[in-house]
Amino acid sequence: MPTEVKMPKLGESVVEGTISRWLKRPGERVELYEPLLEVQTDKVDTEVPAPASGVVREIAVPEGTTVKVGTLLAILDDADGAPAEPQRPREEPAAAAEAPPAQPPKADAAAPSRFVSPVVARMVQEHGLDLSQIRGTGAGGRVSKKDVERFLAEREAAAARRPPEGEGAPSAEERAPVVERAPAAPPSPQPAAPALSDDMELIPISPMRRAIAEHMERSVRTAPHVTTVFEADLGRVLAHRERARADFERQGVRLTLTPYFLQAIVAGLRAVPALNSTWTDAGIIRHRRAHLGVAVALDEGLVVPVIRDADEKSLLGLARAVNDLTERARTRRLEPGETQGGTFTLTNHGISGSLFATPIINQPQAAILGVGAVQKRPVVITQDGLDSIAIRPMCYLSLTFDHRVIDGATADAFLATVKRFLESYAG
C-alpha cells in the first residue's frame, strides 16, 4: 500500500508551513521515522519524519512552497520498491494542495465530492437549481449551504444588472465567482511585484518576517499602547550575580541578568495581578499562572519562547530555562508549543545598547517589560537626611501596557514593585 505524507500540524495555532528542504529525492529509500523533509513555520523549523518505510514515489510540493496543514506532500511506495498494487490515478499537485485536512466525504481529490447535505438538497429543490452549476468550496469540493446562497445572490445580482433589452447572459466577470472552478486561494497571496529600478533590490519576506509583521501590526491596531518608564539601581543584583556566578557555572548554568528580571516580574505580578491579563470583549481574563515570554533576537528576526509557571521556579531554575530556550531559539530547535501561552513578556533591549524603548505588546497579553542597558551613572543618594552623589549601575525599565485593561496608576504600582525588588535584591 502506498503511504501518503501530509503536512503535519506543528502547533495549536499553526495552520501552514513552508517546505524548506526535501531530504530525500524520488526513487530514494527512506526508513520509518527517518527525517524526510524540513518544514519552516512562523514559529519553528522542524524535520518531518517518514510515517512509514518505503521508496519516495512522488514529491507533490516543491521546496519553498507554503501549504496548509493536511496537504499531501509526498507518496511513499512499499519498501520493496514495487509499484503499489491498486494504481491510484496520478494526482495533480495542485489538486492535492486543495484537499482539505481530514474531512469525511472521501472522494478522489481531483473530482469534487458529490455528497449533498440535507440543507443543500432542500435548497436545490426549493429553488429548482442544477447542482452541477454551483461551485463547491466545502470539504472535498462539496457544495455547501454558503455556496448555494452565494449562487442565488449572484444570480439575483446578475438579473438585476441585466440590461432592460433583455439581451444575453451575464458577462464572464459576473459569472466568474460562481462557475469558475478555480483552485482554492493560495495560503500566502502573491501581491503584484512593485516596480524596481536597477539600484533597488527586492528582499523576499520569510514566514518569520511576515509573522512578526502581522503580529506587530495587529497588536498596535488592537491595543492602545502606553509606555511608562522607571529606573532601577542594579547594584545589589550585580553583586549577587558576581557571588553566584561561579556556583551556577559548576552546575552548568550561565547566569545572566534575565532571570533576575523574571523574578522581579513575578514579584510585580504577585503584587499587581491585573498585569497578568487578557482583554476580551466578554471580559478581562485574569491568568492565575505566570507564563513569561522572553524575547530572543535572531539574525533574521525575533522569537519569544515562554517559561511556563515562572513563579514556581528558583533563580537557578529560571536561569537554566532561559539558557535552554535561548539556545534552542537561536538554533531554531524550539518545539512549536514553546512559543505559545505566555501571559507576560520580557524584552531585554539593553543587550544591544538601547537605554530605553517603547516595546510592542505581545498579544493577547496586557503588558510587556523592556529593560535597557546597565550604565554607571552619577545619582543622588539620600541617607539619614544627607544627599550625596554616588556612581551606581542604573538601568531604565520601560513598561508598555494595554490601556484597555489597566490604567497608569496600576502599571506604575507594578513597576514600582519591580524596581523595589531589584534594588533590595537579597537572593
Added chain:
Amino acid sequence: MPEISLIEAIRQALDEIMDADERVFVFGEDVGKRGGVFRATEGLQEKYGPLRVIDSPLAESVIVGACIGAAMNDARPVAEIQFADFIFPAFNQIVSEAARIRYRSNNDWGVPLVIRVPYGGGVHGALYHSQSIEAFFCHVPGLKVVAPATPYDAKGLLKASVEDPDPVLFLEHKACYRMVRGEVPDEDYRVPIGKAKVRREGSDLTVFAYGLMLHHSLAAAERLADEGIDAEVVDLRTLRPLDTETILASARKTGKVLIVHEDNLTGGLGGEIAALISQHAFEYLDAPISRLAGPDVPAMPYAATLEEAFMPSPDTIANAMRTLAAY
C-alpha cells in the same frame, strides 16, 4: 452600573432574597461562620443569625434531606453542596425524593428547594474538586438544572430559582467565580429559567455552550472573526429544561452546530442537543453535528499538563470550529 464578580453576584442575590423573604434560609458545610469556602455566604450569618445561615454536618444526604422537609413545610431553603464532587451522597434525596414529590402527591406537595453546586475544572482541583455533574441530573424529570455564566445571569437566575415552586440545581463554575466580572444593575430583576441567550450573532456556524466553556467559545469566536469565520455563540443558561426554541432557531439559521462542554463526552448534554437538532432541524443541516467535550476518563487529573489536556480551551474550540466551517 457597577461591575462585580460572579461570586459577588451570588452573594448579593442571597442577601437580597433573605432580606425580602424570611422563609429563605441557607444550609451547608461552612456556610455560616466561615462564609462558605468560596465566600458566597460571607457576612450572611452576622446579618441574619445562625438560625437562617446554618452550618451543616459533613453529610450531603442530610443537607438535602433536611431541606426537602423544610421546603414541604413552607420554608424556602437554599442548600449548598461545597463541591459538586460531594453531591453523590445526596443523589438519592435529590432524585428519588425532591424531584418526585409533586408527581407522587398528585400535585398536592412541591419542594421549592435550591441546591447551589460549585462545579468544574481548570482550577487545579484534581479528582475531588473538579467534576462536572450536570449530566446525572439533567436526566431526571422533576428537576430543573441551571448553569449561569455571567454575574447578571447568576443573580437573576438565583432569585428566579428560589421563587420557583420546584427543586432547582444551581450550578456555579468555580473558574468563573472571580475570573468573570460583569455589570449588574442595582434594581431588582429576574432571569427566567428555561431561556437560552444568543451571546454573539453569526451566520457560519453555531456553538452551544454554558459556564466556563461559554467564555472559551466566545474567545474562540473572536479569534475566528479575524479569519473570516462568523460564528454564533449561544449561552444555554438552563440545561433542563432546554430552550428548544432558541436552540432550533440558531441551528436552522447557520446549519452547522458545535456543542462544547467540559463534562465527559459520552452521555453528556451534547448528545441530547444533537438528537434534538437532528430530529427537528434535519433539513437545515449543512454538516454533521459536532461535539467537543472532556474526554471519557474517570476524573479530572491533577498534573497541570493533563488537566490542560482535559479541558476544552479557546484553542481546541477554535480548531473544532475551523473544521466545521471548512466542511
